[in-house]
Amino acid sequence: MAESQTSQGDVHPHPYIPHDLHLPGYVPSSLSQSNILYVFASFILILFALTWIISGLLKKTKVDRLLIF
Incomplete structure (x- = not known):
């Protein structure tokens, strides 16, 4: 899976396509x-x-x- 970066610089993978999409503010479900x-x-x-x-x-x-x- 590709990884996206949040505004804080933390890297979180997301399950969406395209995988290289940058999603600012994305937080994975807990x-x-x-x-x-x-x-x-x-x-x-x-x-x-x-x-x-x-x-x-x-x-x-x-x-x-x-x-x-």
Whole structure:
């Protein structure tokens, strides 16, 4: 990978094309891809569980029960 320089003179590689592109102020992410995926999957799982729980608390009418099957 090519490297770009920030205004402070630090050299940080970037994942963008063209690789020799100079990106002033580019700072690499401090989180790994797996950490980002873990946080996203946890959020989706919690959202799904809350939706399921809340939908189960509502009393269903006969029409609702017929539409489910």
